[in-house]
Amino acid sequence: MLRAAVGLADAEGVDAVSMRRLAQELGVVPMALYKHVANKDQLLDGMVDVVVGEFEPADPALDWQPAVRARVLSARRAVLRHPWARQAIESRTRRTPAVLGYMDSLAGTFRRGGFSADLTHHVMHALGNRIWGFSPELFDEPPAAGAVPPSAEEQQALAAEFAARYPHILEIAVAATGGDPSGVGAGCDEQFEFEFALDLLLDGFDRLRAQGWSSARR
Amino acid sequence: MLRAAVGLADAEGVDAVSMRRLAQELGVVPMALYKHVANKDQLLDGMVDVVVGEFEPADPALDWQPAVRARVLSARRAVLRHPWARQAIESRTRRTPAVLGYMDSLAGTFRRGGFSADLTHHVMHALGNRIWGFSPELFDEPPAAGAVPPSAEEQQALAAEFAARYPHILEIAVAATGGDPSGVGAGCDEQFEFEFALDLLLDGFDRLRAQGWSSARR
DNA sequence: AAGCTAGGTGTACGGCGTACACCTGTCAAC
DNA sequence: GTTGACAGGTGTACGCCGTACACCTAGCTT
Numbered sequence: 001m002l003r004a005a006v007g008l009a010d011a012e013g014v015d016a017v018s019m020r021r022l023a024q025e026l027g028v029v030p031m032a033l034y035k036h037v038a039n040k041d042q043l044l045d046g047m048v049d050v051v052v053g054e055f056e057p058a059d060p061a062l063d064w065q066p067a068v069r070a071r072v073l074s075a076r077r078a079v080l081r082h083p084w085a086r087q088a089i090e091s092r093t094r095r096t097p098a099v100l101g102y103m104d105s106l107a108g109t110f111r112r113g114g115f116s117a118d119l120t121h122h123v124m125h126a127l128g129n130r131i132w133g134f135s136p137e138l139f140d141e142p143p144a145a146g147a148v149p150p151s152a153e154e155q156q157a158l159a160a161e162f163a164a165r166y167p168h169i170l171e172i173a174v175a176a177t178g179g180d181p182s183g184v185g186a187g188c189d190e191q192f193e194f195e196f197a198l199d200l201l202l203d204g205f206d207r208l209r210a211q212g213w214s215s216a217r218r
Numbered sequence: 219m220l221r222a223a224v225g226l227a228d229a230e231g232v233d234a235v236s237m238r239r240l241a242q243e244l245g246v247v248p249m250a251l252y253k254h255v256a257n258k259d260q261l262l263d264g265m266v267d268v269v270v271g272e273f274e275p276a277d278p279a280l281d282w283q284p285a286v287r288a289r290v291l292s293a294r295r296a297v298l299r300h301p302w303a304r305q306a307i308e309s310r311t312r313r314t315p316a317v318l319g320y321m322d323s324l325a326g327t328f329r330r331g332g333f334s335a336d337l338t339h340h341v342m343h344a345l346g347n348r349i350w351g352f353s354p355e356l357f358d359e360p361p362a363a364g365a366v367p368p369s370a371e372e373q374q375a376l377a378a379e380f381a382a383r384y385p386h387i388l389e390i391a392v393a394a395t396g397g398d399p400s401g402v403g404a405g406c407d408e409q410f411e412f413e414f415a416l417d418l419l420l421d422g423f424d425r426l427r428a429q430g431w432s433s434a435r436r
Numbered sequence: 437a438a439g440c441t442a443g444g445t446g447t448a449c450g451g452c453g454t455a456c457a458c459c460t461g462t463c464a465a466c
Numbered sequence: 467g468t469t470g471a472c473a474g475g476t477g478t479a480c481g482c483c484g485t486a487c488a489c490c491t492a493g494c495t496t
Contacts, residue, residue, distance in 0.1 A: 032475050107386035117393035126415035129354045136347045166318050168325035175335035197344035204418045250444050
């Protein structure tokens with residue numbers, strides 16, 4: 001049943017996963033599903049567990065920094081395989097055993113790396129959703145700005161207004177393409193952004209760890 | 219209408235904001251609302267705009283770091299006033315003028331602070347949802363773990379099992395209360411976590427800026 | 437006076453989650 | 467070998483949701 005739900009979400013998005021639709025997919029009447037899950041929330045929980053179950057286990061041979069990095073990037077790969085997972089994870093509020101297990105193991109990596117329990121707590125908060133391998137897509141598509149792609153002057157006027165009103169966003173969008181204004185619509189390299197922020201955080205963590213940071217002494 | 223919607227969401231949560239319910243609140247028939255918004259998504263967009271409109275404007279006298287910090291913490295205050303805003307912002311995909319304006323102004327602060335367009339782009343990604351004043355609530359409530367609060371041995375057994383299975387989470391939860399195991403259920407100081415991560419990032423940004431970081435030279 | 441338009445109305449459709457009562461096949465205990 | 471528990475599938479129904487579509491009305495412009 002979970003397998004069917006995950007497959008359906010992979011194929012048609014998480015919105016397509018309704019009790020009725022899933023039941024149909026399984027050749028069964030909707031209410032039959034309720035013999036296996038208490039409600040739809042629990043179904044979503046189960047689906048998230050499937051994804052979390054795909055995270056690769058920790059490699060104990062690695063130092064904490066590469067270990068966390070590898071773990072998080074593995075999570076990212078799993079979440080990218082299931083595009084709906086981002087939304088599903090964000091909407092979940094209950095922590096299932098699989099989720100707790102993953103968080104515990106990640107916390108353990110920090111602890112073994114010499115982080116105090118205190119600092120471990122804060123750095124995991126600082127990582128936030130990045131421990132699930134995703135970060136918010138703030139400007140996924142700065143609506144095709146300077147591009148003037150297909151047609152009329154109207155489009156150009158719109159672009160000009162955008163440029164006048166949001167000059168910095170335009171600048172940024174252009175920078176994201178390496179200076180080629182015609183490629184602005186393409187969006188930016190999410191993987192690069194992700195690793196950039198991740199490494200920035202990990203470096204900051206290391207600095208705090210090295211100086212024996214503690215919330216009490218702040 | 220937006221005012222009514224925001225009020226309703228403040229009072230009863232964003233889930234209570236349905237077209238029917240909102241119409242009822244306004245003493246009007248549901249379909250009447252569609253003369254003012256194209257669909258419910260646009261209503262949500264408008265509600266987010268109201269919140270973003272409450273962000274305090276930038277103080278041009280400040281240096282970039284305190285300026286960004288103040289701006290983001292102001293956003294946080296607004297979002298905390300409207301607890302539904304977090305979820306609403308996360309679910310939005312269209313960028314309204316108010317949202318674009320805020321992002322543009324924030325980007326401008328970085329630019330004026332000496333950040334390249336390139337670096338500005340990346341640091342804004344790194345901030346992620348924190349520019350809206352919130353971060354994910356990863357473990358909002360590590361289910362009352364070591365506490366053994368009200369009653370039976372069963373509870374104690376559960377707690378013991380939790381401790382055995384998720385030792386690091388327990389450790390973290392205890393650390394969050396400053397070492398008092400009886401307060402574990404209380405959750406942690408979100409405001410502190412937020413500022414911790416924010417400052418960590420801002421410091422990292424400053425370091426990159428100072429060393430003239432560029433994605434090309436990476 | 438004529439006509440446009442902004443905005444409110446009423447009905448209806450298809451979808452959703454799920455409560456509740458019911459049926460059926462399997463299998464253990466007697 | 468019969469009985470009874472139980473896991474799991476069925477059917478009907480309720481109340482909610484977003485919204486398409488046709489209609490009405492008051493007020494303003496010309």
